[in-house]
Amino acid sequence: MSAVNSPNAGPLSPVSGTQAAPSFLASLRRVLQENIRDYAMFIALFLIMAFFTYTTNGLFLSSRNIANLLNQTGYIAVLAVGMTLVIIIRQIDLSVGFLSGFLGALAAIAMAKYGLPVWLVIPMVLVLGAIAGLITAYPIARLGIPSFVASLAGWLIYRGLLLVVLAGTGTVIIADEIFNAIGNGYLPDFLPIAPGVHTITILLGVLAIIFYIWSEFSNRGKKQAYNFEVLPMNLFVLKLVFVTAILAGITWILAGYNGLSWTVVIMLIVVGVYHFITTQTVLGRHIYAVGGNPEAAELSGINVRRIIFIVFASMGFLASLSGILFASRLRSATPTAGTLFELDAIAAAYIGGVSAAGGVGTIIGSLIGALVYTSLTNGMNLMQMDIAYQYVIRGAVLAIAVIFDVMTRNRAK
Amino acid sequence: MDTPILEMRNITKTFPGVKALKDVSFQVQKGEIHCVVGENGAGKSTLMKVLSGVYPFGDYSGDILFEGQVQKFTSIRDSEHAGIAIIYQELALVPELKVYENIFLGNEIKNRFTINWNETIKRARQALDKVKLDVNPEAKVKDLGVGKQQLVEIAKALSRDTKVLILDEPTSALNESDSENLLHLLRDLKVHGVTCIMISHKLKEVIAIADRVTVLRDGQTVITLDAHKGQVTETVLIKHMVGREIDNIYPVRESKPSNEIVLEVKDWNAYDPQLGRTILRDVNFNVKKGEIVGFAGLMGSGRTELALSLFGNAKRYRVNGEMFVHGKKANYTHPQYAIQDGVAYSTEDRKAAGLILIQDVKHNISLANLRAIAQRGVVNENAEIQVAEKYRTALNIKTPSIEQKVSNLSGGNQQKVCLGKWLFVNPNVLILDEPTRGIDVGAKFEIYSIMNKLVEQGMSIIMISSELPEVLGMSDRVYIVSAGRITGELPIQEATQEKIMALATN
Numbered sequence: 040m041s042a043v044n045s046p047n048a049g050p051l052s053p054v055s056g057t058q059a060a061p062s063f064l065a066s067l068r069r070v071l072q073e074n075i076r077d078y079a080m081f082i083a084l085f086l087i088m089a090f091f092t093y094t095t096n097g098l099f100l101s102s103r104n105i106a107n108l109l110n111q112t113g114y115i116a117v118l119a120v121g122m123t124l125v126i127i128i129r130q131i132d133l134s135v136g137f138l139s140g141f142l143g144a145l146a147a148i149a150m151a152k153y154g155l156p157v158w159l160v161i162p163m164v165l166v167l168g169a170i171a172g173l174i175t176a177y178p179i180a181r182l183g184i185p186s187f188v189a190s191l192a193g194w195l196i197y198r199g200l201l202l203v204v205l206a207g208t209g210t211v212i213i214a215d216e217i218f219n220a221i222g223n224g225y226l227p228d229f230l231p232i233a234p235g236v237h238t239i240t241i242l243l244g245v246l247a248i249i250f251y252i253w254s255e256f257s258n259r260g261k262k263q264a265y266n267f268e269v270l271p272m273n274l275f276v277l278k279l280v281f282v283t284a285i286l287a288g289i290t291w292i293l294a295g296y297n298g299l300s301w302t303v304v305i306m307l308i309v310v311g312v313y314h315f316i317t318t319q320t321v322l323g324r325h326i327y328a329v330g331g332n333p334e335a336a337e338l339s340g341i342n343v344r345r346i347i348f349i350v351f352a353s354m355g356f357l358a359s360l361s362g363i364l365f366a367s368r369l370r371s372a373t374p375t376a377g378t379l380f381e382l383d384a385i386a387a388a389y390i391g392g393v394s395a396a397g398g399v400g401t402i403i404g405s406l407i408g409a410l411v412y413t414s415l416t417n418g419m420n421l422m423q424m425d426i427a428y429q430y431v432i433r434g435a436v437l438a439i440a441v442i443f444d445v446m447t448r449n450r451a452k
Numbered sequence: 453m454d455t456p457i458l459e460m461r462n463i464t465k466t467f468p469g470v471k472a473l474k475d476v477s478f479q480v481q482k483g484e485i486h487c488v489v490g491e492n493g494a495g496k497s498t499l500m501k502v503l504s505g506v507y508p509f510g511d512y513s514g515d516i517l518f519e520g521q522v523q524k525f526t527s528i529r530d531s532e533h534a535g536i537a538i539i540y541q542e543l544a545l546v547p548e549l550k551v552y553e554n555i556f557l558g559n560e561i562k563n564r565f566t567i568n569w570n571e572t573i574k575r576a577r578q579a580l581d582k583v584k585l586d587v588n589p590e591a592k593v594k595d596l597g598v599g600k601q602q603l604v605e606i607a608k609a610l611s612r613d614t615k616v617l618i619l620d621e622p623t624s625a626l627n628e629s630d631s632e633n634l635l636h637l638l639r640d641l642k643v644h645g646v647t648c649i650m651i652s653h654k655l656k657e658v659i660a661i662a663d664r665v666t667v668l669r670d671g672q673t674v675i676t677l678d679a680h681k682g683q684v685t686e687t688v689l690i691k692h693m694v695g696r697e698i699d700n701i702y703p704v705r706e707s708k709p710s711n712e713i714v715l716e717v718k719d720w721n722a723y724d725p726q727l728g729r730t731i732l733r734d735v736n737f738n739v740k741k742g743e744i745v746g747f748a749g750l751m752g753s754g755r756t757e758l759a760l761s762l763f764g765n766a767k768r769y770r771v772n773g774e775m776f777v778h779g780k781k782a783n784y785t786h787p788q789y790a791i792q793d794g795v796a797y798s799t800e801d802r803k804a805a806g807l808i809l810i811q812d813v814k815h816n817i818s819l820a821n822l823r824a825i826a827q828r829g830v831v832n833e834n835a836e837i838q839v840a841e842k843y844r845t846a847l848n849i850k851t852p853s854i855e856q857k858v859s860n861l862s863g864g865n866q867q868k869v870c871l872g873k874w875l876f877v878n879p880n881v882l883i884l885d886e887p888t889r890g891i892d893v894g895a896k897f898e899i900y901s902i903m904n905k906l907v908e909q910g911m912s913i914i915m916i917s918s919e920l921p922e923v924l925g926m927s928d929r930v931y932i933v934s935a936g937r938i939t940g941e942l943p944i945q946e947a948t949q950e951k952i953m954a955l956a957t958n
Contacts, residue, residue, distance in 0.1 A: 265837055267855060320829045321822045328819055331808035337766050338797065338805055339820040339873065340788035398810050 066271050076447045080391060080407040083440070087411060091418030099418055102296035105289070108410075108417045113302035114139070114364040116409035118384035119391070120313050123356035123405040124350045126388055128203040129397035130186035132351065133381050134175055134193025135358040140377025141201040142168055145363030147211040147372035148204060152217065157218045160249070164359050171197075172355020173348055180347040192356070194381070202374055211372045222368030223296040226304065237298030244290025248283050255279060302364055306406075309357070314402040326350060331398030387412045390440040394448075411436070455520075457482040457647055458503075458536075458616055463514035463939030465502055472498045473512070474671045480616070485638060485648045487658045490668035491693055491864075491892030499668070500618050504538040505531040518616075536608035538618040544634040545601055545608075546592035552576035554593050555608045555715045579607040583637055597752070599630030606637070610646070617641070618649045620888065623657060627750040627918070628953070635661050653890065655686050665734055701893065702925030703901045707908040709928050711742030713779075714912045715795070715881050722761045731757045731769065732936045739881060739912045744903060746927030747916045749956045755916045756800055757799045759883045763797035764790040777881070791820060796879035798870050800886040800916070802863075806870045809859040813851055814840035816858050824876075843872035848898060864895025871902065882906065883914040888922060900926060912946040920949045932956050 056286040071078065096103060118135055124245040125132050146164045146270040149155045155163075175193050201318065205211065213219060230238040255275075262269050271277065295297060328336040329346045337343045365370050391408025393400030415436060419429045456479040465473040473495045473557055479487045500514050505525030516523045518534055525531045528538070555576045561568045576589040585603040593601060599944045606660045609617055619638075623631040631654075638661060640647050642882050652658050658665060665684050667674040674692045677683040713736060722732040739745050741808060747755045761771050764787035772860050775782045784790040787797070799805040807816055818825060825835040829938065840854040847868040851861055858869055874882055884903070888896040903913055903926065917923050923930055930947045930954040932940040940955035 226692065261834065265841075267853065318832060321826045321831055322829060324815065324819070324822055324831060327811070328808050328815075330812050332805075335799075335808055336803040336819075338787055338799055339789040340764075340765075340786075341819075342786055342788060 042270065042345060053427045063271075063273050067277075070270060070274055073288060075391065076444065079443060080404060080411065080440075081445070084407055084411050084414065087414050087418065091414065091421065093164045095418070095421045098421055100292070102292050104293045104417070104421070106300060108298045109204055109293075109306075109411060110300050110302045110368065111417060112409050112413040113222075113306045114361040114368070115387055115413060116406055117307050117309050117357050117361045117364065118380055119387035119405040119409045120309055120402055121354040122384040122388045123379075123391070123393050123400050123402060124317070124326060125186075125354050126385075126395065127347060127398060127400045128350050129330055129333070129395075130179065130347070130350070131190060131385070132175060132186065132193075132354050134197055135190075135354060135361075135384065136377040136380035136382070137194055137201055138171055138355065138377070139358040139362035140372075140375075141197045141204070141362070141364035142171075142359040143376050144201055144204050144211065146218075146363055147213050147366055150213060152212050152415050156214050160218075161363060164363060165356055168355040168357070168359025168362075169352045170320040170355065171358070172352040175355065176348045176351035179351070180344040199375075201377065205372065205374045209374065213303035213366065213370050213372070217351060218363075219367050219370045221301050221305070222364050222366075223370070224301050224302070228298060230322055235295065236386065237294040237296075240294040240298035240304060241290060243299065244286060246295070247290075248286050251286065251353075296297075302368070305360070305364065309360070310402055310406050322349070327398055329419075343426035372449065382410065384409075385436050389444075390437060392444055394444075408440075411440075423438050455482070456480060456517075457519060459515075459517040460499070460503065461517065463502055463512055464501065465507060465512040466496055470599045472671050473502070476514075476668070476671070476673050478666045478673055480647060480678060481664075483642060483645050483647055484663040485642055485650065485661055487662040487665045488651045488668060489653070489655070489658055489665060489689060489693060490647060490674075491894060494668040494892075495671040496668055497620060498671075500538060500620060500649070500651065503531070504528055504536060504618065515740065521654065532614075535613060535615035536618065537606050537612065537616070538620065539602070539609060539622065540620050545593045545605060546929065548592065549605055550590050550592055551580070551587060552589040554604060555579055555589075555611050556776075557608075559612055563797070575611065576607075579611040579889060580604075580639075582610050583607045584640075593667070597630075598627050599633065602626065602630075602634065603637070609643075616647045616649065618651075620651045621653065621922075622650065623652065623654060627752070629750075631657065636734065653892065655689050659684055659686060669693060684890070686771060693893060700899075702922075703897065703898055703904055705744075705904045705907065707742055709907070709912075710741045712741040713738050714741050714777065715739040715914075716776040717762065718774045718776075720761070720771070720775070721759070722757065722765070722769040722771045724757070724769050730936065735773070735936075735938055737931050737938060737941070739914060741786055741912055742907050742910050743928045744907055744913045744915055744926055746923040746930040747914060747933055748918075748920065748923045748930055748952050749933035750918070752935045753908060753956065755933045756885055757886055757936075758933070759797050759914070759916060762790070763787055763795060763883065774812040793881070794821075794878075794880035796874040796877050796881070797883040798874050798885060798887065802866050803868050807858050807866060809843075810857060812855045812857050813844065813849065813869055814854040816869050817843050817854075817876055821875050821877045829880065839876055840872075843875060847872050847875075847902060863889075863893075864891035865896075867891055867895070867899065870914065871899070875906075881912045881914065883916070885913060885916045887919065888917075888919070920952060923952070925946075 052437070086101065118139065121135070122132065142164050145167065146160050149163070150157060151159045178189045178215055179186045226239055228237050229237050230242070232238050259269050259275065269275070280386070281337065317326065325341045325346055328339065328341055329343050333343050365376055369376070387409040388400065388405045390411050391400070391404035391406070393405065412433070415433055416429065419432065454957065458480040460475050463473050463625065464471070464477045476495065476499060488499070489534065490496050501507050503516060505527050508526040509524035516525070518536065525536060525631065527532070541675055546557065549557065552573050556572050561571045573589050580587065580589060583603045583606050584598060585607065586891060587596060587600060593604060596846045599930060622634055625636065635657060638650070650661070662679050662684060663677055664678050666676045667689065669692070677688065689810065717737050720732060720735040723729070723732045735758060749755050757769070761769050762765050762775060763785040765771055766787050777795060782793060790796070803809060808819065814836060818836045818912070825832050825839060837854065843849070844851065844854055849872065850865050861869065887903070888899055891899075905916070907913055915923070915926060924944070924947055925945055929940045929944060930952065931938050932942070932952055934956050942951060
């Protein structure tokens with residue numbers, strides 16, 4: 040440790056302003072060192088994918104499997120996004136796994152037994168999810184009960200309720216095709232140009248790339264206008280090329296199968312909206328402030344209780360979305376739906392870099408965390424690895440991710 | 453008195469990007485009280501952390517000689533073992549544990565497998581006797597006042613056969629009588645051969661107690677002065693600390709307060725359900741436009757509680773009474789409504805309750821008034837940068853950039869960030885709770901100047917302060933608070949330290 044910590048002998052680097060351009064490799068190394076925490080998850084995801092591609096002779100990276108992998112990620116990623124906010128404000132919500140199972144079952148019953156239309160069922164279940172979140176938040180925000188305990192109670196209650204509503208029937212089959220399309224369908228291709236290539240997906244991919252490049256340039260311009268430090272031009276271009284290549288690669292792979300699935304679309308919308316909220320809005324700032332120092336936040340006029348209610352309501356909302364995705368994917372509601380989802384979501388969030396100390400974590404990070412987590416499961420399944428070892432390896436990856444995170448953070452001090 | 457018990461030679465310590473200590477050397481004689489003074493960021497605390505092994509051997513260059521031997525401490529344990537104990541500004545006791553458990557925490561007296569509690573209590577009594585503290589060793593630490601807790605810490609250090617006791621700002625959280633007490637104790641320990649190194653901002657204490665004083669500035673030793681040769685006076689110390697003479701540390705204010713009453717509080721009472729007692733009783737006062745009203749009193753007299761109960765009652769006391777802002781009755785149920793109404797409160801504890809330490813300067817400054825730079829809930833980051841740059845310049849916040857985390861700033865600059873946050877809200881009434889606590893002379897002067905400028909522009913300031921010279925130097929009028937009541941009101945012309953102390957201990 041001390042070797043790593045020893046002071047660098049070089050001249051003090053100014054935080055902003057211009058100096059003689061250092062060599063490309065040297066500045067690449069510096070940027071990687073300083074931002075290792077931000078890039079580490081991407082590198083880890085890349086390494087894991089490369090590893091499985093190698094061990095499965097390319098099967099892992101096939102269009103079909105990547106499409107499958109993303110669809111598997113959907114319901115965990117959605118939960119992980121909500122959980123990220125919960126952990127950022129120094130809380131935890133254990134109830135969301137069975138809540139999602141329970142609400143998925145309610146949706147199934149509403150359609151199968153009472154014949155309610157899907158356009159009514161989905162909003163209804165989503166609203167119920169948000170209400171459930173508010174109920175969990177009440178003892179936490181109003182009475183100061185630790186969220187671990189309050190949500191553990193919810194865990195038991197929703198597990199019980201899930202069994203109650205399915206008691207008479209057992210598994211409920213969902214017949215509604217629109218509902219089932221959410222977890223199994225793909226975007227229609229109304230511009231078929233080449234056979235075997237999903238044109239709409241390509242189009243959306245190209246749009247995403249253009250948007251990405253535009254936003255990077257606009258950000259850079261803003262930062263330069265205020266004399267903040269920006270990446271050297273060569274590194275900036277390298278980053279653009281790298282990310283563009285990844286986006287293009289994913290687009291191409293997906294377009295080679297059925298294109299974008301509705302699950303992926305929903306996941307991307309959720310990630311996009313939450314990313315926007317956390318980075319651009321007053322609400323997002325208030326959430327990070329409450330996580331960073333609740334007392335200072337309260338004394339700065341932020342209603343901490345209100346933030347707790349909002350974050351838990353969003354968690355409940357996303358839990359019900361996750362329940363819908365899962366039930367739709369299985370085309371049925373089962374008594375075991377939702378089992379351990381909450382822990383998968385928590386693991387994904389931690390792999391993605393949130394801190395239990397509060398105030399730290401990003402939505403994109405948690406999305407990557409969820410991808411790492413499902414990639415492991417998916418890859419090991421392809422390798423036909425024994426499920427017992429799969430748990431061990433997933434646990435090890437979680438431990439390594441968190442240890443790495445803590446170590447890099449300490450070094451940053 | 454001629455062989456040093458402790459010597460630090462050519463200590464240099466670098467943090468990424470900053471040289472915190474440059475070639476610092478100083479010697480401590482056996483049995484002396486050696487004070488280390490300097491502005492914030494001068495390197496005092498870093499030096500003590502090097503000495504006590506917080507920054508392990510190899511992390512700095514230079515030598516530490518203790519009793520003639522070169523020491524290579526790699527942890528606090530090593531330095532404690534050698535006989536060096538450090539007592540930090542923030543106390544390091546476990547509140548839920550009893551006094552004797554705390555004293556022997558980490559140094560338990562053991563039978564073969566279990567702790568010998570009887571012996572522990574006996575020895576704890578002896579340790580408490582040494583510091584002349586008359587408390588039941590079986591009391592929980594959280595039930596003691598801060599002054600007594602500090603003595604428990606010292607007892608803990610002495611129970612370990614300490615030869616050198618380092619105290620980092622020991623009186624910063626103590627009231628006058630507890631501080632007096634502590635200084636007495638240090639003199640007493642000196643007679644018993646314990647060597648003390650004390651870091652302090654309070655120059656009066658330093659002058660009262662030090663045998664020698666070492667002044668640090670910008671990570672370097674400036675000079676070591678000998679009190680017995682008459683070298684230690686306030687002007688000399690300040691000159692060496694800041695490198696210049698400060699003729700008047702309280703800047704002159706041009707404006708006079710108007711007669712218009714901005715804030716009026718009538719028959720204000722508060723009950724704290726958590727403590728289970730009434731904390732404020734029949735408080736009546738008013739504040740005029742363009743006035744600085746000082747609130748003097750001892751620690752724990754209820755001044756902070758009064759401010760919090762007025763400022764949206766964030767601690768949820770049970771309050772009754774009336775409060776008028778600009779003649780209109782105010783009933784704030786949360787700080788946000790107070791802020792909207794032009795009443796702001798800057799906390800006494802900037803780290804715990806004022807700043808989001810893990811966030812940068814920019815986010816901290818904009819926090820209380822984000823809506824002003826947002827359209828439909830979306831923050832305009834360009835506007836935010838402009839706001840942050842504006843207050844960085846106006847308040848002379850020393851930071852490499854507004855994207856610097858506030859945890860990396862010195863105390864004075866952190867305080868300015870807090871001020872910036874509240875100035876951005878642009879309140880009519882600004883309550884400043886201990887605005888200059890723990891910050892250096894230069895930064896104090898800057899903050900006083902800012903306060904003057906604000907009242908000249910028509911703002912009203914309530915200044916809660918435990919430093920009497922500050923109260924006298926800055927206020928137009930002084931209220932004295934004691935045990936939850938206002939025991940006196942003095943126009944500044946009539947106020948003296950003696951009168952205020954008499955009312956505060958009323």
